[in-house]
Amino acid sequence: MMNLAADFPTKKNIKEISQEEHISSKYLEKLMGILKKNQLVRSVQGQGGGYFLAKKPGQITAGEIVEILDGPIAPMKCSSAKCKMAEHCSASSVWSELEKEMKKFLYKQTLEKLIKNNQTKKYVRK
Amino acid sequence: MMNLAADFPTKKNIKEISQEEHISSKYLEKLMGILKKNQLVRSVQGQGGGYFLAKKPGQITAGEIVEILDGPIAPMKCSSAKCKMAEHCSASSVWSELEKEMKKFLYKQTLEKLIKNNQTKKYVRK
DNA sequence: TTAATTCAGACTAATTTAGTAGGATTTAGA
């Protein structure tokens, strides 16, 4: 039988990631499950298995990740959640505009960008 | 004795505001208390009393109100709350930049602006 | 003195979130 696990050199398993990111492996397992269900990562099961990105880092944005893991991007529950008072609420326009700004910002932060920023950060660090 | 309550023609009492804003008077009482403690509104006690703005609408911003009633403006608990992982967390820069954008936006929305927007809204409504 | 009002703070209930537990399934390799 061929070795599936060997075909994806960038993959990492839960144990590795959890150590690098200082996050409990059990919790990470859960999160990766969600990311996988939403097709941001793919996985190889069984011994030697692990996870890897489903797209190029330049094509994954913070916006996607946040919406998948945290739910809709919104400054208030009111804003996107179709608040029933929105019609006669003077604040609703503020929420919806702010929501737009947040989305705009988060959807232009790609993983690639983040990685680069983080690498320079390391150099700059004393 | 002079009549304090008559001196501030724009004042409204809890009952009036709670009806206008469709919010329970008990809850509103609590919120007004917080706004008062933070000097966004002032009040007159006793019969005929009520609340009124402590500054001109052009000098009160959504940012202030939100920070007073909702706490620090932040997209994540992590961002401004001095997350202890921030040093080796690749996401922290995203949170802090987004936080800046949110503050910038909210601090330029004055009450005056909001009132104007809301008036035109009424005209436009079918 | 009375009635209308703000003021103060404790309390409750509901919801959300972060995180854990336990076991089933899949797979590589000996």
Add this chain to the structure above:
DNA sequence: TCTAAATCCTACTAAATTAGTCTGAATTAA
């Protein structure tokens, strides 16, 4: 074919936060 290393699945728990209530005291106009 057996075993160990991994993902997968999903229910559960605990903690924190939030929205909102309740009670009663203090203040003031009339």
